Amino acid sequence: MCGIVGGVAERSITNILIEGLKRLEYRGYDSAGLALINAGQVLRQRRVGKVVNLEQAVNEADLMGSLGIAHTRWATHGKPTEDNAHPHISGPVAVVHNGIIENYQELKDDLEALGYVFTSQTDTEVVAHLVHDALKSAPNLLKAVEQVVPQLKGAFALGIVHTDYPDELITVREGSPLVIGVGIGENFISSDQLALLPITNRFIYLEEGDIARLTRDSIEVFVNGQPVERPIKELDATVSNASKGEYKHYMLKEIYEQPEAIQQTISQALNGNTLRDDFLKNADVDFSQIQNVQIIACGTSYHAGMIAKYWFEQLINLPCQVEIASEFRYRTPVIVNHTLYVCISQSGETADTLAALRDTQKRAAEKNIHIATLTICNVATSSMVRETHHSLLTLAGPEIGVASTKAFTTQLAALMLLVLKIGQVKQSIAADEISSIIADLWHIPKVMLDTLQKDKEILRLSDLFKEKQHCLFLGRGTEFPIALEGALKLKEISYIHAEGYAAGELKHGPLALVDNDMPVVILAPQDDMLDKLKSNMEEVQARGGELFVFADETSGIKEKDRQHVVLVPNVNALLAPIVYSIPVQLLSYHVAVLRGTDVDQPRNLAKSVTVE
Template sequence: MCGIIGILGKAAVANDLVDGLRRLEYRGYDSAGVATLEDGVVTRVRAEGKLRNLAERLSHHHLHGKTGIGHTRWATHGRPTENNAHPHATERVAVVHNGIIENFRELRDELAADGMTFSSQTDTEVVALLVDRALRNGLAPIEAVRETLPRLRGAFALAFLFAGEDDLLIGARAGAPLAVGYGQGENYLGSDALALAPFTDRISYLEDGDWAVLSRGAVMFFDSANREVVRPITVVPQGALLADKGNYSHFMAKEIHEQPEVVGRTIAHYVDLANGVVALPDTVNIDFAAIDRLVVVGCGTAFYAGAIAKYWFEQLAGLPVEIDVASEFRYREPPLSGRGLALFISQSGETADTLASLRYTQQGGWPSLAVVNVQTSTIARESTMMAPTLAGPEIGVASTKAFTCQLAVLLALAIHAGRVRGVLSAEREQELVGALVGVPALMNRVLAHETDVEVVARDLTHTTDVLYLGRGLSYPLALEGALKLKELSYIHAEGYAAGELKHGPIALIDETIPVIVIAPRDGVFEKTVSNIQEVAARGGNIILIGDRSAASEVGIAGETAIEMPPVHPVVVPLIYAIPVQLLAYHTARVMGKDVDQPRNLAKSVTVE
């Protein structure tokens, strides 16, 4: 998650911008920059690497501007060079940006056809140039931003600074978080309250689709329909800013809603967005064409991510996959013959059983690849290669954003393996990458209907047993859904492959047991419909998670449906994970459970 800060101050702001960015270093970054208004002129200072490099550059510039924006960047479009660092600017406007502009290529082509030139490889620059063109055409800054925002597709947060406008900053949010801070004769923008902690404890959070106009004396909020709205001011205790929940009741809720941003960031780390192909980072150096066997190991939710990856690697890359829970794998002592690769999945990178399994495969001489969120962890350090997930700190014990970031990495790896192994054509790779890049926007669409999920969750609070069903890629997601509900609400739940229903579990079906069916329109949808009919015939209480056409085709009176947008089958697990998470969260919340710290559980399991 890149970092954003903006300040309308009373004195020179350059050093304060850097101080705010330092509080966002935990998010990870590879370049940084600030832009201030120096006598009305947009002036930028940028640097590769850490903030100390930026601070050193600033020591030679003596900026005195009282209005400015700053950014820490994790490279997505383009390498982590000074030229690609934010802010991006023209003579009229500077912008900093978190997230991905999905349609930047078509916008870039449009701007190029209009005679505009580019100085970077980033998607962000198209935003600056679109606003600049509107300004050249006579629009005022607020109108220029209002005209530009609907042109952008994706999940993003933006902050704008304008030449000659010393008392104006504009921020906008579509998926990625953004907050406004209030001072005395000063106002601020930031990625979250943590960035603003040195300056204020009075915070308002932009809701999805909002944009805000800041002066030193006032802040105006507008929703996605450009209607002026009011966003409440929250007083955030300074100690709480070390781990800020924002305007959410629980860390888990915040982390569910962070998924469009962090999944987008993770995707961008593994994809050449300009060309629509997978481009693995330098930390992953494996020739999948030389591999004849893949062993995937994880625990809990990480294991279910691996189970989904099994489908992807086998279907997209023709690569045989074995998957095991780490606590079994380490003691099963499986033979490690042939040309294999061991893939380990862990959020913390410290999971004891997973670490022991890693060391076992190393003794057998196999190379290892860790999909891990904490890049300084033991598993990350001891693995031959590391594929980082860029979820940022996950406070809630029940994994949410770490899970979907793991899925994003695993799908990118599977697509790459398929291309290298000659299973996927170039056209098929671009199709799959396009579906992957579209995930953050679809996640936003699902989150916009959270209240529908909450209604269903309230009914679950009255039950003692729940069944989850799914086929294909949705089967591991059914297992994950059952795990989440057990973890958070302490309601007994089980996940099954839908085709196994008639081999035993159907004996449990009656009108008292909710049966949650994950039913995307994919290659096994008709089979799933048959299983739904089997449940309905026995009076089962069906909760369908599927798109509108799926709900219509099932045609069962009385069932509850959680409507989903149409989704490419390959990315179903990333999108459908969200209602599964929300169901568990809201069920537990309504029941008054400790959502962030369920009983008997720990975030990182470092013992057997």
């Protein structure tokens, strides 16, 4: 479900679709397919594995067509098989889909009652059948799609073609990115402009809720059935996958890519509301013997590890320690038998973390102590991935901004998957609890999208920070590490001195800093610590502090004098750190822009810290 490419042209677009899929391979996938409309037929080929397998099959079949859609998929609902690969068809309709249809089972039941036969295990196939059914009453393909979209719950992007409309490609963006590539006598769609850069440098960036109809010579965009205008933006044709696209900075682009990045990351491990049988399969024997977890990381990755400690101990009763790699490597930590050492790094090349890993492996071997090692990383070819027993990739795609955003939240998602896997192997967590958490994980991209809609509110609050020199971030439980992360982000890119604290520690020192000029940022999800956090907020206000609160919409926390509130959508408290990362990222970003700093390349810092 990772990548979409489609187009309508005067020439055959077979090779364009294949090349587009190749340019999306960095995202990760397990199958690929395409469908072309030619002479009133849907010509489809699908293959498990790499795009080159699909390319060979298409060449052997000599498939040609001027209208078509193509896709690379990470299996979510159903295993990686040809039957589950996209595109999916229903008679004359073919569909490709990124995202999750959360209510697919109910829709499937209704469609089966109408006589539709399903040939896959996917959630996507319901879309093809729904469009087919809608065309029984709708006057055209566009109207049929407009009837279907409101029935779908979740986050998704769609490309749809039909044999009766040989010059028409319909596309939908609802929670998953899609761009339109504008050509001369031809137009294209993709989930990433990178796929289309060889053939055009002019793009339309669809917005949430957009439905577009593309022909060779026209592009029409609709919202709620009404036509809207979307500007065409021109890029340097030499831009690579590092392009900022429509965004002013890489950091902002990467903040907005987080819902999709989370979805990609969890998709590698999940099949519906269960863990895939092949997820970390080769690690089963090691996991069954694990008695302790030691997390080693630096900076933002260290904060991710701190949150995972709560999860390991609360959910599966497994002792977990977290340590900064630069400290861990220079002392003589006790190596305990049957410990899993987890290294977390965006690049997989972080010098201190890599050195700590190597030293631990060496000392364990010398003392004949049995340990297992695992890397959580965003780069499949990195040193840490190669040098640990197992690896779990965060499928965030390239992250260019020095201040980590999507790498951090995908690390959190990966860590939760790891906790669930170990708990399942050790039988220390009930199956129904695993299913419940997974269901909430699938919903996280939608909650993140809704949280991103608070951007303008956060921008207004940011104006109150631009002249400040100090800031305090407070959280409790799993939000304490997010307070640390928020403070780090503000320091990194705005150069405002900021500290993150556990809110319960206020009376043990930080209250001395609170005055009329000190902004205090509060992270307030709906959890067991909320009432205690409210008491901490009162302590700050009693000392004249000005509060900036990111609060759950059900928390009861309201605006009042010197208390600014941005309401965050309700979310499972366990997963709240993933969602609450977004407001602190946006706050830091906007403050930095207002202060005129170099957001993407802050002074003195580098993206990958490969030296000590």
